[in-house]
Every structure is written in C-alpha cells, then in structure tokens.
Amino acid sequence: MHVQDKYFAYVFCIYLYVLFVGVFGSPSTSTTSESKSCIIRNAVITCNYIPAAIPVGTRTVSLINILEQTLSKGLFSTYNWRQITKLEISASRDLLDEHNTVEVFDSLCFFGLNKLEVLRIQLEDTHTIASDSFIGVENLKRLDLSGCRRLNLENVLNAIDNSNVVSNLQYLNLAFLDSYHDGITLDERFFKVIADKKVRELDISSTQIQFLNITAFILNCAHLKHLNVSNVRISEFEGDWKPQKLCTNLKSIDASNAVFPSKVFPVERFIERNENLLIIFDWMKSMLFIQNVNSLSLAGIFPKKSSISIYNITVYVLGANIFKLGVLHLGNNNFNRVDLKLTIPGCTFKKVYLSGCNIHYLHPDAISSFILLSDIDLSRNKLNSMMAEDFNLFEKMFKNLSYLSTVSLASNGLTRLPKYIFAYNLRLEFIDISDNQITEFSCDVNHLTHLRTVDVRRNRIQVIDAATFDTFDKLNVHLLLQGNSIQCSKCNSLAFIKWLKNSASITTYNLGLQCENEDSKKIFITDNTINEIQEICNRPKVIIAICCASVLALISVVAILFQIQRCQRQRKYQREMEDRIALIREGADENKFVVFLSYSSNDDDFVNKYVFNQLNENLQQKIGKDSNLVCEGDKHFQIGRPIPEQMSKFLRKSSVVVILLTDHYIQSVHCRNEFDYAILLEKPIVLMVKDEIDTEMMNGQMLDLYEHRTRILFTKENDNYIPKTSWENVCASIIELVNN
Structure with a gap:
C-alpha cells in the first residue's frame, strides 16, 4: 500500500470515529445539556439534540427534549437529512414544565428536508411558526401539530396558506391547538385553506372552538375524507346547515363527546x-x-x-x-x-x-x-x-x-x-x-x-341442559364460560361436566374452568370430577313411590288447572265479544261503522252482488242492530267534497278496513291512498281475494299483509263466487278486531 493510501485510510478511520461519537454519543438516555445522545431502535433514531449528520439510509428521526428554543435555517442542511421521510419533535413533562423546549420555528427552519412526508410537532411551549417555515418540504403529506397548546391557528394558516408550500398535504392534526388561550376560530379562511390544500384528513379534536362557520365548511369540504371533531367545545356558530352541496369524498365524522350549542341539539x-x-x-x-x-x-x-x-x-x-x-x-x-x-x-x-x-x-x-x-x-x-x-x-x-x-x-x-x-x-x-x-x-x-x-x-350459569350443548356441538359453536357458578355437586350436572371436559370447542376456549363440589369448594374440572359426580348418581334412590305419587298429583293438578284456564279463556273471549258488540251498538263516532269496505270501482259488480249485502246483513244479525254497519265510498262520501277528506273522515269512523284486493285495486291511486291511510291510522285490515293477483305490483306493506295475514277467499263455481268460509265466521273475526 502506498504511503498516500495509508494516510487516506488513517484519516478516514478518524473521521468515522469522530462522526460516530459526535452523532450518537454514548448509549445513555440522559436528556441533560451535558449529555447529548442518539439511540437507534427499530430503525428509528431518537436524539435529544439535532445532530449535524445522520447515518445513510435513515428514514425516521425522533427529537425528544432538544434544548434549542428557536429552530432556525441550516439545522437540517446536510445531505443525509434530505433522505428522511418522518420527523417527530416532542418533549417530556419535566422540560415542558420548565418551558425549556422549542418555542419558535424560524424562517426556512425545515429547509433541506426534501423527502419529508410526515412532520409531528408535540410541544406545548411552541407559540410561533414563521410564515415561511415549511418552504422546502414540498413532499409533506402529514402535518401533526397536536398538543401545541400555545400555538395560534392564525399562525398555522399563515405558514401553510401559500400555493407553493406543502402542496401535497393530505393530513392535518390540530388537536388541542391554542387550548391555553381563548380557543380557535374556524372561519371562511380556514376552510378555504383546507380546500385549497386538498386536505383529506382533518383532526381538530379537543379544541375550544369560539366560532364555527358552518356554511364555509360545507362549501369547502369536497376533498375531506375523514373529520375528527371529538371532544371539541363549540361556543358559537353561524351559517346554514342546509346548502345543497355534497362533501363528495367525506367518509367518516367523529364527533364523539363534542359539546355543541344548545340550539344544535335542544335536549x-x-x-x-x-x-x-x-x-x-x-x-x-x-x-x-x-x-x-x-x-x-x-x-x-x-x-x-x-x-x-x-x-x-x-x-x-x-x-x-x-x-x-x-x-x-x-x-x-x-x-x-x-x-x-x-x-x-x-x-x-x-x-x-x-x-x-x-x-x-x-x-x-x-x-x-x-x-x-x-x-x-x-x-x-x-x-x-x-x-x-x-x-x-x-x-x-x-x-x-x-x-x-x-x-x-x-x-x-x-x-x-x-x-x-x-x-x-x-x-x-x-x-x-x-x-x-x-x-x-x-x-x-x-x-x-x-x-x-x-x-x-x-x-x-350452573348447568346447561343436554339439548342445548348438543345444539352447540352440531353447530360447532364456541361457548365462552369463564366466571360462571358451574356446579358439580349434583347428578344432573354429569352430562354437562362430561361435555365441558371432552368437547373440543369448549376445552380450547375455556382452559382452567372450575366448578363447585358438594363441599362448596372450587375445583378444576378433570376426569376425577366426573368420577365424583358419577358416585353421586349411583347412590340408592329412595322414596320412589312418594315421588311417583307426587308426580301423578302434580299431573292431576296441572290437568285441572289447564281445564280451569281453558274455561276462563272461553269466558274471557265471550265477555270481550259482548263488550265489542255493546261498543258497536252505542254507535260512538269512532265505531259508527264496523267495516270500511275499500275496493276498486272496476269491481263494483262483484261487491254489489257478492259482498256488500251479505256482509252488512250478517253483521246486523250478529250485533243486533238494524243500521248500516258497512261504509262504502260511493254510498257514504258526501258529493262535492275532497276525496282525501271524505276518505279520512269515514276511515276514522270505521273500526275495521276490509279490502277487496285485485289488480285493479293495486293499480288505483285512490285505493292505495285508502290503504296507506288505514296503515297510518293503525286500523285492522282484512284482505278479501277472489282471483289471482300480481304480487309484484304490491308495495312492501301490502305484500306483507298478503303473505302473512289470513284472508277471505272466494272460489268460482258455475260463474258464481262463493266464500270458502261462512259469512258468520267472517263477521265474528271482524268483530274480534274491533278496538283490538
């Protein structure tokens, strides 16, 4: 190796050592000014100061208890800072009490964080964010200022209300914002900024809202997907709740524990x-x-x-x-x-x-x-x-x-x-x-x-019967039983205890189940428990004759009581029928007519030939009253009066509505109105059917009556219609419905 290469290697090693010590320090977690440190845990670097450089490949940095009271430009300027995507700045309770954390985010303080997508600032001491603080973080998608209790909303708006700033913002969290002062005002400007930034998730929970402009929100909510206003306290609002405009993308609103003005929810x-x-x-x-x-x-x-x-x-x-x-x-x-x-x-x-x-x-x-x-x-x-x-x-x-x-x-x-x-x-x-x-x-x-x-x-629960746990087994149901008073002191619990011990679905979900034995002691359910209960079941049975006699006596008593109850029911039914007939005879306004006969004019011939006279005469005979007891629109509606008025008047005076249900009736507007008003008045309705009906034309309530209520049916023999039951039975059933 050349001398020059050795020298370069030596200098490079020193550089790495200095960088490691300067950036990460010792593994201490102290937050005092004398001990600056960084810790790497789960790919997150946590520091109590702002290091000049961070390791290559770092994506998330958490700054806790940093002592700088003002963050200014240049603190995040080295190349490696540009690679992070998430930055968190917070402080522990003791430093917050001493007001010894960041108070001001100065101009261009985040400049250089080109790839930053998530910025979370949770500092109660922060009271100022410069209007150009967020310049240079154009990729920011999530801005979390929750916990900035001294920060003014106007200050936040000034910092983001610029088309060139945080243009990709999707999530904004302002929870607890300015809660140490008079609260925040959500006016037209605020919602206009939210709309311009196309914010999808807005969290303003746990804030004191002095004023809320409802109209401004509705007119600027097109991009919002999720709104969190939980635990807010709204002092005053103005605007119209009813502008015909959609919050097109809004999917969820959390207003839990919110306090609204009394005029919103007049309790x-x-x-x-x-x-x-x-x-x-x-x-x-x-x-x-x-x-x-x-x-x-x-x-x-x-x-x-x-x-x-x-x-x-x-x-x-x-x-x-x-x-x-x-x-x-x-x-x-x-x-x-x-x-x-x-x-x-x-x-x-x-x-x-x-x-x-x-x-x-x-x-x-x-x-x-x-x-x-x-x-x-x-x-x-x-x-x-x-x-x-x-x-x-x-x-x-x-x-x-x-x-x-x-x-x-x-x-x-x-x-x-x-x-x-x-x-x-x-x-x-x-x-x-x-x-x-x-x-x-x-x-x-x-x-x-x-x-x-x-x-x-x-x-x-002490015991579950065999039929029930057989059903659970058949359906493969998981039964959760912990914390019950399960008994293993009687023979009737044997099958249940065996099931608890041997059923796969029970043993898996109820490990450690206990029961109470003859000595009133809690014991774990084991094979030995089953043997003990079996011994109880094997004890000699005594006084069998007495038991049998008791059972026979009980059966006799039950039979007698059943017969008495049956007679009482019959007498009660007779009294009720007599009371209803007496009520009809009195002719009170709401019982002037027993039946309101509703049908389509297309079925006039059928009604006149087979229904009206037969029904009226049988009702008269049953009740003992000669007056007309069946109301029919053509006969009783006053000429020249509005149909809805007459319909309402005579429906109210009738006890039961009998409907001749045909396709003509279903298609008739007036007939449907009579049906709907009878439903609204909760009048008993009896359907009368003579031919096949297209059920697809019925509305839900009519179809429900048709499918689930018994009807008066006619059969056709030699071109004549004959009711399947007697008119006497029909009239008795109708009277039973009077004031029921």
Missing part, C-alpha cells in the same frame, strides 16, 4: 314526557352534505346530566335512501327510555352502537327500519327493566333485523333471555351476553346455522 325538547307526537324529518333538506359519509360517531354528545326519555313518538325520515351511512355510534348518551317508532325507508345502517346509554326501555320499532343491520351493540345498559316491564315486546327486539350477524347485550343485568329472541336472525354469528345475571341459557339457537361464538362469561 330540553326530549327530556320532558312527550306522547303521541309525529315528526317528519327530511334528511335531504337538512343533512345533504353528509350523503356519502359511511361512519358517524355522536357518542357522548348529550350532556352527561341529561336523562332523555322518549314516550310514544313517531318519526318518519324522508330521503334516507340516497345516503350511504353504514356505521352509527351513539354510545354513552343517557337515553334512558326510547319508546320510539322510527321509520326510515331505504335505511343503510349496518352497524349501530348504543353501548353505555343507560337505556331502560328500547321499543323494537326504534330499530326495525335498520333492515340491513349486521352489528348492534346494546351493552352496558339496563334492559333488564324492559324485560320486567314487557317481556313479550323485548322478545321481538331483533325481529326485523334479518341480516344481523353480531349482537351484544352484555352488562344489562339480564336474568334470562326470551326463548325466541333470535328467531328471525338466521345470519347470526356472534352473541355476547356476558356480565349479566343469567342462570341458564334459555334461548333457541337450533336454527342459527351460521352461529360461531356465544359469550356467556361472568354470569351465574
């Missing part, structure tokens, strides 16, 4: 008891700008101290069919009682979260319009109160949700589940009823062929 309207209230809400006119939003979180938006109780309110939502909202979070709102009939034609909800809402009562009609719903979370409520109030209604909770795959009723204080609560949910895969007071698994799941997991952890 006082719902706190008081409201009854028989009809609300029609046009979504297109009020919320068009969120048409494409898929996920909306309004969790915890109502004041914590407000208990919202809704009594007998009907809400009809228009225009929902054009919206794409699939995920709705409403958890942690104190709804208490939701006695609500909510009708949303075309509803697109697929996941609804109502966890932690303190719900004591939830009417099934409040969620029955969510026909596409796959997930519903009702955990951490108090639905045990509804079970006690109306068990049968609770059993119908999920009746209309045929696409439901996941349901959570955890932590509701439930002592049992209705047997048929999941009767209509054939796609159900996951049931969570953990953290309740359930003592037995009583609901029927035999038909749920897609069911994979049932979570009953932390309940009070």
Whole structure:
C-alpha cells in the first residue's frame, strides 16, 4: 500500500470515529445539556439534540427534549437529512414544565428536508411558526401539530396558506391547538385553506372552538375524507346547515363527546314526557352534505346530566335512501327510555352502537327500519327493566333485523333471555351476553346455522341442559364460560361436566374452568370430577313411590288447572265479544261503522252482488242492530267534497278496513291512498281475494299483509263466487278486531 493510501485510510478511520461519537454519543438516555445522545431502535433514531449528520439510509428521526428554543435555517442542511421521510419533535413533562423546549420555528427552519412526508410537532411551549417555515418540504403529506397548546391557528394558516408550500398535504392534526388561550376560530379562511390544500384528513379534536362557520365548511369540504371533531367545545356558530352541496369524498365524522350549542341539539325538547307526537324529518333538506359519509360517531354528545326519555313518538325520515351511512355510534348518551317508532325507508345502517346509554326501555320499532343491520351493540345498559316491564315486546327486539350477524347485550343485568329472541336472525354469528345475571341459557339457537361464538362469561350459569350443548356441538359453536357458578355437586350436572371436559370447542376456549363440589369448594374440572359426580348418581334412590305419587298429583293438578284456564279463556273471549258488540251498538263516532269496505270501482259488480249485502246483513244479525254497519265510498262520501277528506273522515269512523284486493285495486291511486291511510291510522285490515293477483305490483306493506295475514277467499263455481268460509265466521273475526 502506498504511503498516500495509508494516510487516506488513517484519516478516514478518524473521521468515522469522530462522526460516530459526535452523532450518537454514548448509549445513555440522559436528556441533560451535558449529555447529548442518539439511540437507534427499530430503525428509528431518537436524539435529544439535532445532530449535524445522520447515518445513510435513515428514514425516521425522533427529537425528544432538544434544548434549542428557536429552530432556525441550516439545522437540517446536510445531505443525509434530505433522505428522511418522518420527523417527530416532542418533549417530556419535566422540560415542558420548565418551558425549556422549542418555542419558535424560524424562517426556512425545515429547509433541506426534501423527502419529508410526515412532520409531528408535540410541544406545548411552541407559540410561533414563521410564515415561511415549511418552504422546502414540498413532499409533506402529514402535518401533526397536536398538543401545541400555545400555538395560534392564525399562525398555522399563515405558514401553510401559500400555493407553493406543502402542496401535497393530505393530513392535518390540530388537536388541542391554542387550548391555553381563548380557543380557535374556524372561519371562511380556514376552510378555504383546507380546500385549497386538498386536505383529506382533518383532526381538530379537543379544541375550544369560539366560532364555527358552518356554511364555509360545507362549501369547502369536497376533498375531506375523514373529520375528527371529538371532544371539541363549540361556543358559537353561524351559517346554514342546509346548502345543497355534497362533501363528495367525506367518509367518516367523529364527533364523539363534542359539546355543541344548545340550539344544535335542544335536549330540553326530549327530556320532558312527550306522547303521541309525529315528526317528519327530511334528511335531504337538512343533512345533504353528509350523503356519502359511511361512519358517524355522536357518542357522548348529550350532556352527561341529561336523562332523555322518549314516550310514544313517531318519526318518519324522508330521503334516507340516497345516503350511504353504514356505521352509527351513539354510545354513552343517557337515553334512558326510547319508546320510539322510527321509520326510515331505504335505511343503510349496518352497524349501530348504543353501548353505555343507560337505556331502560328500547321499543323494537326504534330499530326495525335498520333492515340491513349486521352489528348492534346494546351493552352496558339496563334492559333488564324492559324485560320486567314487557317481556313479550323485548322478545321481538331483533325481529326485523334479518341480516344481523353480531349482537351484544352484555352488562344489562339480564336474568334470562326470551326463548325466541333470535328467531328471525338466521345470519347470526356472534352473541355476547356476558356480565349479566343469567342462570341458564334459555334461548333457541337450533336454527342459527351460521352461529360461531356465544359469550356467556361472568354470569351465574350452573348447568346447561343436554339439548342445548348438543345444539352447540352440531353447530360447532364456541361457548365462552369463564366466571360462571358451574356446579358439580349434583347428578344432573354429569352430562354437562362430561361435555365441558371432552368437547373440543369448549376445552380450547375455556382452559382452567372450575366448578363447585358438594363441599362448596372450587375445583378444576378433570376426569376425577366426573368420577365424583358419577358416585353421586349411583347412590340408592329412595322414596320412589312418594315421588311417583307426587308426580301423578302434580299431573292431576296441572290437568285441572289447564281445564280451569281453558274455561276462563272461553269466558274471557265471550265477555270481550259482548263488550265489542255493546261498543258497536252505542254507535260512538269512532265505531259508527264496523267495516270500511275499500275496493276498486272496476269491481263494483262483484261487491254489489257478492259482498256488500251479505256482509252488512250478517253483521246486523250478529250485533243486533238494524243500521248500516258497512261504509262504502260511493254510498257514504258526501258529493262535492275532497276525496282525501271524505276518505279520512269515514276511515276514522270505521273500526275495521276490509279490502277487496285485485289488480285493479293495486293499480288505483285512490285505493292505495285508502290503504296507506288505514296503515297510518293503525286500523285492522282484512284482505278479501277472489282471483289471482300480481304480487309484484304490491308495495312492501301490502305484500306483507298478503303473505302473512289470513284472508277471505272466494272460489268460482258455475260463474258464481262463493266464500270458502261462512259469512258468520267472517263477521265474528271482524268483530274480534274491533278496538283490538
């Protein structure tokens, strides 16, 4: 080797040594001014100062507890700094308390970071960013200023409001911004800058918003995909919620725990008891700008101290069919009682979260319009109160949700589940009823062929019957059982304990299960446990005769009680029929007519020949009243009056609506109006059918009645129509529906 080459190698080694010591220092993690250090961990360099150079290939640098109070131009000027794509600047709590971190980002301070894509600044002391600080970082895509509590929004806007600065910005995080002062103002300029930069994700969570211009947001939201306004507190806003403009790309809004002015959510309207209230809400006119939003979180938006109780309110939502909202979070709102009939034609909800809402009562009609719903979370409520109030209604909770795959009723204080609560949910895969007071698994799941997991952890289950665990085996269901009071002290638990010990799906997911033996001690379930229970079962059986006699006596008592109950039911039915007939005889306005006969004028001949007189005469004979008991439009509508007015008037005066359902009826506008108004008035409807009908022309409600309700049918014999049942039976059935 030449002397010159040796000299060069010697100098190069010294250079590497100096560079290593100068850049990385010792492996200490100290942050004092006397000890500058850098640590490499998982391809991330963490330093407590700004090194002059960094190793080749470095992509991520984290600067923690740097003591410079002003970052000026030239600190990131060496070649290797140009290769980094992510830079984080933060400080520990002790340095923040001493106000000994970066306060000012000076002009061109980031100049040289040509490839930087992510910049995260979390410094409470920072109060100034120069208007040209971000020049030179044209590839920046994510700017995170969360935690800059002293930084003014106007200062941030001045730094990015330039067409040549951060032109590729996609994500902007301003959480906690200026929270040490009076808060921020989101005016037209702010949203114009967001629009000009084509920001896709905006996070302004945990801020105090002194003023919000709603119109400016809606007019400049075209590029936004995700908006986070959780935990904000909005003092005042102005503008129109209803400009006919879409936030075309907006997919998610997180407004959880946000505090809005009272005029946005007037809670006082719902706190008081409201009854028989009809609300029609046009979504297109009020919320068009969120048409494409898929996920909306309004969790915890109502004041914590407000208990919202809704009594007998009907809400009809228009225009929902054009919206794409699939995920709705409403958890942690104190709804208490939701006695609500909510009708949303075309509803697109697929996941609804109502966890932690303190719900004591939830009417099934409040969620029955969510026909596409796959997930519903009702955990951490108090639905045990509804079970006690109306068990049968609770059993119908999920009746209309045929696409439901996941349901959570955890932590509701439930002592049992209705047997048929999941009767209509054939796609159900996951049931969570953990953290309740359930003592037995009583609901029927035999038909749920897609069911994979049932979570009953932390309940009070002692034994599961053989039919149930046979069903679990057949369906290959994973049953989660930890935290239950499983018993192994009685013979009736033998089959259950054997199943727990030997079922593959159980042993995999319930390792370490324990049961309580005859000595009230908790023991692990093993083969020895099974032997002990078998010994209990093998003990001599005593007093067999007494037991048999007891059983026979019990059977006799049950038979007697059954007969008594049957007689009582018959007497009750007779009394109810007499009461209804008496009510009709009194001729109150709402019962002036027993039947409102609805049919198409094209079927006049059939009605006059086969229906009207026969029906009216049999009703008169059944009730004992000579007056006309069947209302017919052509006979009773006043001449010259508006048809809708007359229809409404006589529908209200009629107890039951009988419809001659034909293709002519389905195609008639007036007939459909009569049908729809009868549905609105919740009148009992009886269908009468004489010929084949094209069911494809029916609307949903008419088709539902046609397919699921018994009908009056006619058969044709020798060109004459004859009812398949007697008119006496028809009239009796109609009277049963009066005021039912």
